[in-house]
Amino acid sequence: MTILLDAANYVLILTLVALGLAIVFGLMNVINMAHGELMMIGAYVVVSARQADLPVWIGMAAAPLVVAALGMVIEELVVRRVYTRLLDTILATWGLSMILKQAIVLGFGPGSWSVPNPLPTLVTVFGEPYPLYRLFIMLVAVLALALTFALFFATDWGLTARSVIANRPMAACLGIDTRSLDRATFAYGAGLAGLAGAVMAPIVSLDPQFGAGFLVPAFLSILVGGLGSVAAPLAGATALGVTDTLVSAFHSPVWAQGVVFSVAIILIRVFPRGIAARGQRGV
Amino acid sequence: MAALELSLEGVVAGYGDGVVLQYASMQLAAGERLGLIGRNGAGKTTLMRAAMGLVPVREGCVRYRGHRLDQLQTFEIARLGIAYVPQGRDIFADFTVEQNLKLGLLGLKGSRAERGSGASLNPHRLSLDVAYETFPWLAQRAGDTAGSLSGGQQQQLAIARALVSRPRLLMLDEPLEGIQPSVVDQMVAVIGELCVRHAIGLLLVEQNIDAVLALCHRVVIIEGGQTGASVDAAALRQDRSPIDRALGL
Numbered sequence: 175m176t177i178l179l180d181a182a183n184y185v186l187i188l189t190l191v192a193l194g195l196a197i198v199f200g201l202m203n204v205i206n207m208a209h210g211e212l213m214m215i216g217a218y219v220v221v222s223a224r225q226a227d228l229p230v231w232i233g234m235a236a237a238p239l240v241v242a243a244l245g246m247v248i249e250e251l252v253v254r255r256v257y258t259r260l261l262d263t264i265l266a267t268w269g270l271s272m273i274l275k276q277a278i279v280l281g282f283g284p285g286s287w288s289v290p291n292p293l294p295t296l297v298t299v300f301g302e303p304y305p306l307y308r309l310f311i312m313l314v315a316v317l318a319l320a321l322t323f324a325l326f327f328a329t330d331w332g333l334t335a336r337s338v339i340a341n342r343p344m345a346a347c348l349g350i351d352t353r354s355l356d357r358a359t360f361a362y363g364a365g366l367a368g369l370a371g372a373v374m375a376p377i378v379s380l381d382p383q384f385g386a387g388f389l390v391p392a393f394l395s396i397l398v399g400g401l402g403s404v405a406a407p408l409a410g411a412t413a414l415g416v417t418d419t420l421v422s423a424f425h426s427p428v429w430a431q432g433v434v435f436s437v438a439i440i441l442i443r444v445f446p447r448g449i450a451a452r453g454q455r456g457v
Numbered sequence: 458m459a460a461l462e463l464s465l466e467g468v469v470a471g472y473g474d475g476v477v478l479q480y481a482s483m484q485l486a487a488g489e490r491l492g493l494i495g496r497n498g499a500g501k502t503t504l505m506r507a508a509m510g511l512v513p514v515r516e517g518c519v520r521y522r523g524h525r526l527d528q529l530q531t532f533e534i535a536r537l538g539i540a541y542v543p544q545g546r547d548i549f550a551d552f553t554v555e556q557n558l559k560l561g562l563l564g565l566k567g568s569r570a571e572r573g574s575g576a577s578l579n580p581h582r583l584s585l586d587v588a589y590e591t592f593p594w595l596a597q598r599a600g601d602t603a604g605s606l607s608g609g610q611q612q613q614l615a616i617a618r619a620l621v622s623r624p625r626l627l628m629l630d631e632p633l634e635g636i637q638p639s640v641v642d643q644m645v646a647v648i649g650e651l652c653v654r655h656a657i658g659l660l661l662v663e664q665n666i667d668a669v670l671a672l673c674h675r676v677v678i679i680e681g682g683q684t685g686a687s688v689d690a691a692a693l694r695q696d697r698s699p700i701d702r703a704l705g706l
Contacts, residue, residue: 333556334563337549343511344547349535349564349622 175300177423183308185415186315190370192392192399192407193322194363199401200339201359204253204263208271209392210385212364216241216371217380218278221287230292230376237372238365245364249357257356271385278382286381311373318369319408322362326404335359336404391418394438400448409450414438462487462658463508463539463626465684467517468527470507477503479682480517485626490652490659492669492690494700495679501662502544504679505628508660509541510534521626535564540619544630544662548611548618550604554595557603557614558588561621588617591651608635612644620651626658633665645671670694678703 195209216237223233252270256262293310296303326332337345338355346352371385378384391414392407399410417437421430441449463485471477478500485491493501506512507527508519514527526534535541540561549557562584589596592613598606603614612632619627632648633641645668652659652672663669669676670690678685680703688699 330559330563333552333560337552337560340549340551341547343531344543344549345560345564346531347509347511347535347541347543347547348560348618349532350560351532351564353530353532 176302176304177419179299179304179308179312180423181416181419183312184419185412186312186319187370187374188388188391188395188411188415189408190315190318190366191388192395192411193319193404194366195392196396196399196401196407197335197359197404198363199396200404201335201342202253202257202356203260204257204360205260205267206253206363207264207268207389208248208274209267209363209367210387210389211271211274212241212245212367212385213371213374213388214278214380214382214385215244215274216368217289217375217378217384218282218287218371219368220289220372220375221282221380224289230289233289234369234372234375238369241368241371242361242365244368246357246361248364249360253360254353254356275382282382284382286379288379289375291376305377307376311377314369314373318366322366323404325362339404391415391434394434398438398441398445398449400445400451403448403450406448406450410448413441413449460487461485461520462489462522463660464520465504465508465517466520468504468507468514468519469516470503470512470514472503472512476515477512477682478507481679481682481684482517483677483684483687485658485660487625488656488658489675490661490673491687492673492676493660493662493679494666494669494676494703496704499679500682501679502630503682504684505541505543505630505660505662508534508628509539532564535622538623538625539628540622540624540626541628542612542615542619542630542632544634546611546615548603548606548615550602552603553600554603554606554614555585555599557618558585558595558621561588561618565622584621584623587620587623587655591620591647592617609637609640609644612636613647616648616651620655623655624657626660627652628660630662631664632661633663633668641665641668648672666697666700676700 191213195206198204198206219237219240220230220233223236224230248270252266256266291307293307295306297306326335334350335355337350338352342352395407395410395414398413399406414434418430418434421433461484465481465483467480467482468478469476469480481500481504493504495501503512507514510526510529510531519526521537521539524537595614595617603611606614633644636644649672659672661669661673670693673690675687676690676693677687678699693700
């Protein structure tokens, strides 16, 4: 049973990362290659908090805010200048990811860091011991996802954001402030990545490559789930995350990589519009 | 002639390397209804899109009530009180009818209309009412997805959505395209009526010449990206030969 919890854990974190990517892509058509680094920086915010002798919790609470602020700066300085040119955005954000990685190497060294687990107890779940902290991660991820969905589907702001995703020129013709929406959603997506990195910090060996390991599966999740929808990354991350965790556990992580890619290819082949797409999207 | 509302002066615009509009100029007075007539590819749609900031203006300028539209972003132009209903209407098919209308309202935040409407107690209800008054059937379909509406209904929704933003100037690109012939007259009547009732100016692109002549005060013929002199619609109702020549009929 704990394997399912591990799978859920991975799926939820992957969804947080993929959701930020998907929102930014949906709204601005920007493929943010630096998204993994935003996650990584979220984790290093927790490290910084430890260095300043602050509790881990403070670091975790600060991480999404710090990374969101960083996202706002990135949007202003880089992304908004290239967002109409898809290929350039990939190049620009890829360069940015290298800069961010090197900045962390300069600040924290190339070696790995560990953050003490703030909830080092085991609880009994389904009759088996399970780390309490991993349950906490799931709780945080579920809350963040619920908040995001509420924001996008139950508020006027969310309606305007979804209208820009559906048809940017028309939304602008209605007077919807695409400029401030771009800035806010990029910051929000960055904040989600920062949060994901921060809550993962205590259970990983943290180094500057940490984010890169999540970027590829997050992209695959979006491709499998389908573009242009806020709900799709969850479906994609579920399909791939469950596959990855199960194959890793019952066979080996190396096999898991291969199986995940195969499953992704098959799903994309069978559902070219994504498994979460409902029929033909009207325009 | 009443105060000048919108003017294009020597506008050059196009897509990519191509040029569609070549030094196009035209003027529209406040509350005036102007038709644009020309063949396919003559630049009618590009002219509207250039005014809306959807196509970059490479030369010349677009002025609207003291603002240089060619220097503003699309959403800022919309907030000055220009509502554009593109060809193909571009309603949000996945959203409900009411959400579509509401988006016309949400775009209004911080705009001229909102700031100016100090008298209204509840601008939200007031604004959606405009849509429901003009097209009463919208109220019954408020919860349906817009994609489930017929072509004519979608067109009416798009116009209603534009109305909700309380525009001073409405730009309609082929509003009668794909509409059942039996409803065309009714649509023309509704458009004319709402322009008069709400004191809205109209820039109309339409293949249906009868409709253009019925709705507009003046007509500008556009050929090969260049605008001709404007002609009184009244004169054209008597003698259509200038239009027939321009369209190659």
